[in-house]
Amino acid sequence: MTAPILSLKDVTLTLTGNAGPVEILHGITLDVPRGQSLGLIGPSGSGKSSLLMLMGGLERATAGSVMALGHDLTVMNEDQLARFRRQHMGVVFQSFHLIPTMTALENVATPLELAGHRDAFDRAADELRAVGLGARLDHYPAQMSGGEQQRVALARAAAPRPDILLADEPTGNLDGANGQAIMDLLFGLRDAHGATLILVTHARDLAERCDRIVGLTDGRVDAARQAAE
Template identity: 60%
Template sequence: MTDTSLPPVLSLRDVELTLMAASGPIHILDHVCLDVRAGESVAIVGPSGSGKSSLMAVSAGLERATSGEIILLGDPVTGRNEGELARLRRGRVGFVFQSFHLMPTMTALENVMAPLEIARQDRVRERAAEALSQVGLEHRLKHYPGQLSGGEKQRVAVARALAVGPEIIFADEPTGNLDTAAGSMIADFLFEAARRHGAALVLVTHDRDLASRADRIVEMRDGAIQS
């Protein structure tokens, strides 16, 4: 159960995102307010174009909001430059994307080691190998992404996100490119790892069955939170 007395690890207040197009401004996010606390899993659902992925992107500082306030892990996101945002996320935020985002010239082990090295953590190789073992890939350490199945690539991506021991995990359609069995396995790894680390999990998904596993479901439509 989420401890509501804890301060949020993620807080959005009146956040808007507007992009300019040839036809005029496009309103992507419309006065969004949201709190996520440590250990809480939140699924963000809604039709395509409803603003789900944009909400995740501005929350993590991957995209700049037009207005509003975003607090991530106790620090403001708005007004910070790219270097400051990278330092804020380093070793504290994990990402899992639909398209894996693995480095093709690096082995599975090297892909997982990379964020640990950037965060200047110790026992890098050992921790990366342990993270891959936790997702059942101890026999794939020296394999390159091109030698792995889609489900295995996503397991490497999950291991990479979790190896740093993040306080919050952002997962954008993590099962979108996978078959049912592989998707279910990835979901198990994500929810179990978040529970084990006491991390918050913010999950963007079209999959209602996956969303139902979260502590809370946030429904978006036309850039606004409906429920």
């Protein structure tokens, strides 16, 4: 049997705020097979984005293990996590997180350069053309619409050909038409590159495009909802 590409076992996440420690996630156990698209749904505050951050090593579990491609993210230091993400993961956020002083081409090429790709700019241009921005390579984020900026963010995430693609409410800042276009592109890139996709969304119709849906309630996997999918 093939090992899952992502495997979480008894994962908890506790954050400390002004009011003291707050337990965000409670004993999450979850396996994700390679190539699967998984939709994480649930109300605001249910822990969806926190779970995604744990999967990407962007947040560190308080207890339990988070395995990605056979590597335990919970024992890696920040430099090791950054290298692992650069080699194996692409992340798309609700906020585009583009570098404002760089063109679209430079935004996509920079992580490729950091990863040692000699064809960084050629590959970045190809990815931008794949998301319909061939005419916008030299434009800066401020010169582009929200939908165009999210396309740049998608191209940046997909260009390194990641094994795992993490998307946190990627349509949250977009109108309906742009949001639908971004989702079409996201699933198209997933299919083209064979990545495993983890999608956090409030929108049930978007989650239903995934192979599998997992619901969260109050930081726990909603067993009743998962069984009903």
